[in-house]
Amino acid sequence: MKSNAISATGAASASPRMIAPQALEADENGRPQLVGGKCASCGALSFPKAEVCSDCMSDAVRPQLLQGEGVLYSYTTVHQAPRGWRVPFVLGYVDLANGLRLLAHIQARPEALRIGLSMRLATGVVAADEAGTPLATYVFTTPEERHA
Amino acid sequence: MREVYVAGTGIIPFAKYPEKTLADLGWPAVREALLESRVQPKKIGAVYCGTALGGMLAGQRVMKTLGIMGMSIVNIENACSSGSSALAAGWLAIASGQHDIVVVVGVEKLTRFNGGMVPLEHEDWEVNQGVVMPAVYAMRAQRYMHEWGLTARQLAEVSVKAHEHGALNPNAQIRKRVTVEEVMAARPVSDPFTLWHCCPTGDGAACVVLASGAAARELGAATVQLVASDITSGLYTNGYRDMTWAELTARGAHEAYEMAGVGPQDIDVAEIHDAFTIAELMYYEAFGFCERGAAYSFLRSGASSLGGSTPVNPSGGLLSRGHPLGATGVAQAVEVVRQLQGRSGAHQVEGARLGLTHATGGGISGLDHGACSIHIFKR
Numbered sequence: 001m002k003s004n005a006i007s008a009t010g011a012a013s014a015s016p017r018m019i020a021p022q023a024l025e026a027d028e029n030g031r032p033q034l035v036g037g038k039c040a041s042c043g044a045l046s047f048p049k050a051e052v053c054s055d056c057m058s059d060a061v062r063p064q065l066l067q068g069e070g071v072l073y074s075y076t077t078v079h080q081a082p083r084g085w086r087v088p089f090v091l092g093y094v095d096l097a098n099g100l101r102l103l104a105h106i107q108a109r110p111e112a113l114r115i116g117l118s119m120r121l122a123t124g125v126v127a128a129d130e131a132g133t134p135l136a137t138y139v140f141t142t143p144e145e146r147h148a
Numbered sequence: 149m150r151e152v153y154v155a156g157t158g159i160i161p162f163a164k165y166p167e168k169t170l171a172d173l174g175w176p177a178v179r180e181a182l183l184e185s186r187v188q189p190k191k192i193g194a195v196y197c198g199t200a201l202g203g204m205l206a207g208q209r210v211m212k213t214l215g216i217m218g219m220s221i222v223n224i225e226n227a228c229s230s231g232s233s234a235l236a237a238g239w240l241a242i243a244s245g246q247h248d249i250v251v252v253v254g255v256e257k258l259t260r261f262n263g264g265m266v267p268l269e270h271e272d273w274e275v276n277q278g279v280v281m282p283a284v285y286a287m288r289a290q291r292y293m294h295e296w297g298l299t300a301r302q303l304a305e306v307s308v309k310a311h312e313h314g315a316l317n318p319n320a321q322i323r324k325r326v327t328v329e330e331v332m333a334a335r336p337v338s339d340p341f342t343l344w345h346c347c348p349t350g351d352g353a354a355c356v357v358l359a360s361g362a363a364a365r366e367l368g369a370a371t372v373q374l375v376a377s378d379i380t381s382g383l384y385t386n387g388y389r390d391m392t393w394a395e396l397t398a399r400g401a402h403e404a405y406e407m408a409g410v411g412p413q414d415i416d417v418a419e420i421h422d423a424f425t426i427a428e429l430m431y432y433e434a435f436g437f438c439e440r441g442a443a444y445s446f447l448r449s450g451a452s453s454l455g456g457s458t459p460v461n462p463s464g465g466l467l468s469r470g471h472p473l474g475a476t477g478v479a480q481a482v483e484v485v486r487q488l489q490g491r492s493g494a495h496q497v498e499g500a501r502l503g504l505t506h507a508t509g510g511g512i513s514g515l516d517h518g519a520c521s522i523h524i525f526k527r
Binding site: 047078101137 | 265267274277279283286288289290291294335336337340384386387388389391513
């Protein structure tokens with residue numbers, strides 16, 4: 001699997017650093033794709049990519065591109081968080097059709113959100129480190145936001 | 149397995165004590181429990197100290213202050229279940245015949261972190277992505293509200309009940325009563341939670357002395373027996389999970405009931421892990437105090453209030469008594485033992501004979517919770 005660099009959108013000034021660069025790749029159009037894992041022995045999927053399969057203990061877990069769409073299982077607007085996080089922010093659990101559930105930042109207006117909504121993968125700035133460098137990661141957005 | 153009795157109890161009022169050391173929080177609770185039990189220090193076979201963030205050798209730091217050393221001292225970390233896990237270790241030491249008398253202490257000083265939320269483990273994937281404990285419980289609450297039609301206003305009533313009880317408990321960190329309106333209007337933490345939906349951070353310590361049947365009879369302390377001791381861990385999945393059902397607690401409750409030979413209808417008083425309002429409702433269901441989806445009706449009926457059929461958290465619970473992590477499980481044990489002995493004053497549950505404690509927690513990716521420890525006490 002080729003590893004294209006992924007860059008975050010929405011950065012104000014300094015170029016953002018990815019929180020978990022190993023979890024993202026860019027496709028041929030530069031759009032983000034999630035990288036998880038698939039066990040070569042039993043086929044179990046993981047995100048993030050597991051070092052050892054939690055279903056069969058095989059250590060042959062290969063990188064696996066995951067779909068970028070899912071359904072919002074639950075979410076909350078977080079108003080209080082450790083220093084560095086840009087409050088308020090929305091966190092949610094997004095269910096992928098392949099059975100994985102991901103915790104992710106949801107970048108959408110909270111009033112546009114509801115449980116069961118279809119979500120799509122993007123990237124976004126969510127925090128800053130102690131030096132002020134913006135930190136970006138995978139996020140999910142609503143259909144409304146991605147057409148805006 | 150041998151019978152295990154509680155021979156003595158000790159607790160300090162939960163509060164913020166930034167000027168005190170961990171050892172200075174711990175020793176008064178141990179001293180009180182030892183004096184109450186009339187155990188001679190040289191008869192102590194082992195000390196089990198629960199602390200989540202107290203640092204190395206917490207038990208030694210507490211015990212050396214009292215000048216009681218030389219026995220086995222083991223420090224136990226299991227997040228919010230650290231104290232109750234220490235209790236389980238103490239139970240096993242007596243039940244197995246290894247020791248006749250042990251000391252179990254839970255102690256925590258959260259003011260060392262200068263306020264704010266409890267720091268989580270940064271090796272954890274979701275912590276690294278920004279998850280905080282209030283958000284995890286808040287997402288459970290949002291999903292529960294979605295599935296069962298619970299409203300934010302109804303959820304706020306859990307906090308009102310907790311603080312009604314805590315106002316009667318001299319050892320509670322927060323002794324202020326609150327109204328639904330005050331809960332709703334407080335500073336938002338993680339929707340639907342405001343500050344009053346969340347347990348406070350603070351400092352505390354509690355201690356119980358456990359004894360075998362023979363040792364307890366010799367001390368004249370064979371009144372409250374520990375009839376079930378259970379520790380379970382969460383099941384791992386990176387897939388879907390019903391976040392409105394406290395699977396880990398339900399599994400632990402089943403094991404503990406079986407061990408004690410009792411059922412939910414037999415429980416007279418319960419101290420459960422209400423770190424956030426939604427947790428109390430979900431645990432009513434997990435313990436079988438009511439049917440699934442019926443937790444709010446159970447609360448609303450008054451069944452879980454003082455004077456009800458199954459008073460839950462007469463101490464005020466984590467929401468009001470406070471939640472210094474490692475101290476919580478032992479404080480719950482002190483509370484239930486004193487309830488069964490009729491010593492709880494203004495927040496006494498009349499005629500309580502069978503009581504339950506429950507401490508669960510630890511936020512790590514892929515688990516309901518890290519640990520869950522449940523104990524059942526019988527007079």
